[in-house]
Amino acid sequence: xxxxxxxxxxxxxxxxxxxxxxxxxxxxxxxxxxxxxxxxxxxxxxxxxxxxxxxxxxxxxxxxxxxxxxxxxxxxxxxxxxxxxxxxxxxxxxxxxxxxxxxxxxxxxxxxxxxxxxxxxxxxxxxxxxxxxxxxxxxxxxxxxxxxxxxxxxxxxxxxxxxxxxxxxxxxxxxxxxxxxxxxxxxxxxxxxxxxxxxxxxxxxxxxxxxxxx
Amino acid sequence: xxxxxxxxxxxxxxxxxxxxxxxxxxxxxxxxxxxxxxxxxxxxxxxxxxxxxxxxxxxxxxxxxxxxxxxxxxxx
Numbered sequence: 001x002x003x004x005x006x007x008x009x010x011x012x013x014x015x016x017x018x019x020x021x022x023x024x025x026x027x028x029x030x031x032x033x034x035x036x037x038x039x040x041x042x043x044x045x046x047x048x049x050x051x052x053x054x055x056x057x058x059x060x061x062x063x064x065x066x067x068x069x070x071x072x073x074x075x076x077x078x079x080x081x082x083x084x085x086x087x088x089x090x091x092x093x094x095x096x097x098x099x100x101x102x103x104x105x106x107x108x109x110x111x112x113x114x115x116x117x118x119x120x121x122x123x124x125x126x127x128x129x130x131x132x133x134x135x136x137x138x139x140x141x142x143x144x145x146x147x148x149x150x151x152x153x154x155x156x157x158x159x160x161x162x163x164x165x166x167x168x169x170x171x172x173x174x175x176x177x178x179x180x181x182x183x184x185x186x187x188x189x190x191x192x193x194x195x196x197x198x199x200x201x202x203x204x205x206x207x208x209x210x211x212x213x214x
Numbered sequence: 215x216x217x218x219x220x221x222x223x224x225x226x227x228x229x230x231x232x233x234x235x236x237x238x239x240x241x242x243x244x245x246x247x248x249x250x251x252x253x254x255x256x257x258x259x260x261x262x263x264x265x266x267x268x269x270x271x272x273x274x275x276x277x278x279x280x281x282x283x284x285x286x287x288x289x290x
Contacts, residue, residue: 007284075244075273077231081280178229180249182215 011079011087012067018089019063025150026060030096032143033152034058037098040114044107051206053103053159054111061095093123093140094153103159104199104206111156112137119154127155129192130185135161160195216248216256223260228289235289240264242289243272250274 038056045054061069066089071077079087089095102108122141126134138155142148157165168188172179225234225243232245241264248256264270269286271277277285 007280072232075246075275076233076242076271076277076281076285078277078281078284080278082278180245181217 007081008079011081015067015070015087015089016063019066022089022095022150023060025147026095028146029143029150029152030058030060030098032146033096033098033154036118036143037100037115037154040118041100041111044110044114048107049206051103051202052107053101054107055101055159056098057101058096058098061092061097066092066095090149090151093125093151095150096152098152098154099162100154100156101159101162102156104203105158105196106203108137108156108158115154115156127157130189135192158195158199160199161192164191164195216253219253219256219260220248225260231285231288233285237290240266240269241272242269242285244274246274247272 034056041054041056048054069092070087070089071079074080100111102111119139119141122139125138125140127136127138129135136155136157138153140151140153142150143152172184178184220234220243223236224238225236225241227234233242234245234248235242239260241260243256243259259272269282269289271282271285
């Protein structure tokens with residue numbers, strides 16, 4: 001738990017109050033988004049080969065995580081009591097989030113295309129690596145049927161990278177400084193590269209195996 | 215490397231606020247500032263003389279008086 005001063009506490013308390021006011025709406029958005037994505041990706045799920053996977057996971061951002069994310073966006077990670085208009089959790093695009101994990105990577109484009117038309121007006125903000133290469137398409141916007149306030153977000157992630165992020169996020173979330181250090185950037189790049197090589201290996205093996213026995 | 219420059223000048227890292235600070239010099243650099251500015255500027259800022267009675271904050275967007283007070287309280 002970050003150390004908070006007396007001046008920041010009222011801001012944090014207001015944000016917590018806002019969070020619990022919004023929670024029913026966040027729940028509705030995540031249910032809607034998950035249900036639509038499951039429906040739209042069902043044909044892909046049913047056509048998967050034995051070694052392929054497609055997993056849809058949803059999550060509601062927790063209260064403290066939401067407050068801390070907003071705080072992380074301030075330089076010096078400090079809420080300014082004098083900020084005109086104050087702060088709102090509605091500035092966060094990912095209070096309601098869905099992650100679609102795919103294996104192997106070639107399923108990623110297929111899923112992205114399957115969802116494209118439904119979420120046509122959504123803002124694209126892909127996750128990129130340190131060299132600006134796209135790792136995972138990501139979109140956010142409104143599910144207008146259920147909320148005009150809370151945005152939803154979905155991302156389509158290569159499964160191996162997504163599972164790596166689960167561990168990495170828990171280990172690194174306390175410090176952006178350490179996460180962004182030259183050393184950690186190099187280790188992260190090494191992991192991405194190793195996972196990509198593994199996927200290529202699987203795809204090559206699958207292709208050769210299919211050609212041999214078809 | 216910027217990290218080495220700060221380490222050499224006895225700056226510590228505050229993980230909670232993402233700032234580099236030196237209590238003796240009463241100077242603090244935000245992570246964003248360190249990331250964005252060239253090494254030469256960092257060296258110049260570390261070396262420049264300031265009002266030693268109060269903390270000097272090097273941020274990309276200058277912090278408000280309230281934010282300065284909060285950080286002064288945190289940094290001691």
